[in-house]
Amino acid sequence: MTTPENAYQELASVFSSRGNQILEIETISSTLGSPFLQDGLFVGVTKKMLVLAYTVARKLFIERLLPMSDDDFLMDSSQTEAQCTAVSNRVITETMLLFDCEHLNACNWRKRWLLAAVTRCAKTNTPDQIATTRQVLETELTLLKTYQCSPLHRHTKSPTLWMHRLWVLKQMFQIQPWSVQDLLDLQQEELTVVLRAAELHPKNYYAFSYMRKLYTLLVETGDVAERSDWAIRLAKCLIDPMRDWCLAHPRDISGWIFVVYLLERVPEQHIQTEVVRKVVLFARDIGWEGESLWTFVDQTVREFDLESILDRLLSSGISESGSSALVEDQGTLKPLPWQARLDRAKTYWAMNRKKQ
Incomplete structure (x- = not known):
């Protein structure tokens, strides 16, 4: 019989060895005979095992993580992978968020931990430190993608996770400048995440709301001479893939309304006309x-x-x-x-x- 400690160690091992890879986690039926299954990057876990692991993670969170001071965060975030304990502090909150994606204390702890890394980067501002901090933030994005692109019950539509993702991107923009092409590529990558989440949970209002906020953030971030032209360019890059996705998922009202949002930001009527023509x-x-x-x-x-x-x-x-x-x-x-x-x-x- 699986004990709470064994359940936690099993999930902690998965997250600790993840690196920067994106997992696909799914809740499985207890009738399969095992509470935990793993095949490469694909993980299956029963609801009972999630509950057991969460009880241990929550206890560790209260005892070990809540009392941490700002200095403790700076010290913890400066540790390399080799210096981390077998089960690092980050894994505690990762396990908690797997069970409860709306756990604000766990999510805010991760913000404080990441902010400590960003603060240290701002003080030293060396190329190596910038690269290390960017890697830490990218690892956080892959963790969020693991949650948001897995067939889990609530994670694909979690406002807490989507807003945390936006916060992480804001930190990435602060540590170093981004080229126009990099921002365009990022927007397309984030659209892929949003569309996958929207497929897993149809009419995903929170995912497309995130995409609107990201669009606004990118408009303000781009180092361009003419802000209005940059905003139009960003919108144009999204219109065709969004139209095609909506035609493949014609029942999804959230997707269609996001296309309306994009068309409102493009003044050329021939683009608006062509989109409507193809849909009709x-x-x-x-x-x-x-x-x-x-x-x-x-x-x-x-x-x-x-x-x-x-x-x-x-x-x-x-x-x-x-x-x-x-x-x-x-x-x-x-x-x-x-x-x-x-x-x-x-x-x-x-x-x-x-x-x-």
């Missing part, structure tokens, strides 16, 4: 009736004055080849709710079925 063509050609997609169509058509585009694409008897060329404007529609947009599409489908 997708819905029109496969007969999609879901509310989320048509809500997106209704909002973008109203906001960007694209009534004529919708009229052309859903007018019965008009053949659309899929190119960007459109027929002559046949009049402007009055603003309609999303249900009326869908009714318009249903009329189009009915007319074309009769012709066939």
Whole structure:
């Protein structure tokens, strides 16, 4: 029978040996015969084992970590991997957050530990110290990715973890300047994390809220001459992958609303028109009736004055080849709710079925 100490040591060993790798952790059924399974970077653990490990980690947290002073944090964060004990202080909070992703004390302890490393880096400001501190922060991001991209019940939508991730990135921007290309690459990497979390937990409001905050942070961080042009460039880089993801997950209203958010930051109407055109063509050609997609169509058509585009694409008897060329404007529609947009599409489908 698994004891609390054995359960904690098992999970602590996984986190201690993780390095900078990203794990995929999943809760498994106790009927499998073992409370803990591991195959490389894939880890399975039962809920009972998580509870047992958490009880030990929480006790260690109260006894060892809560009394730590600022000097203790500076000393602990300066230790190399070789100097760390078999089970380091960081592993205690990592185990706690695996069980309870909203544990603010554990998350705030990690902030204090990371802030001590950043403070020491600011004082010395040597290339080696900067590289070491950046590595520590990147390791924190891979830990968060382990939580947020694993099929766990709450971690993919945890506001505490998403805000902690944003805080870590802010610290990374402070220790050294980033090039424009590095910021663009980072934005794409973070979008990958967000989309994976959104697949694991559909309609993930917290993940896309994080992406909005990250976008604002990157706009303010970029060392560019014209801030408005930089903001437009960042938004443009996200529009196509977000549109494609939403077309693959057309029921996800949070994703569609984030696309609206991006289109609002791009002044070129031809980009707005092309996105709406492709979405309407997708819905029109496969007969999609879901509310989320048509809500997106209704909002973008109203906001960007694209009534004529919708009229052309859903007018019965008009053949659309899929190119960007459109027929002559046949009049402007009055603003309609999303249900009326869908009714318009249903009329189009009915007319074309009769012709066939």
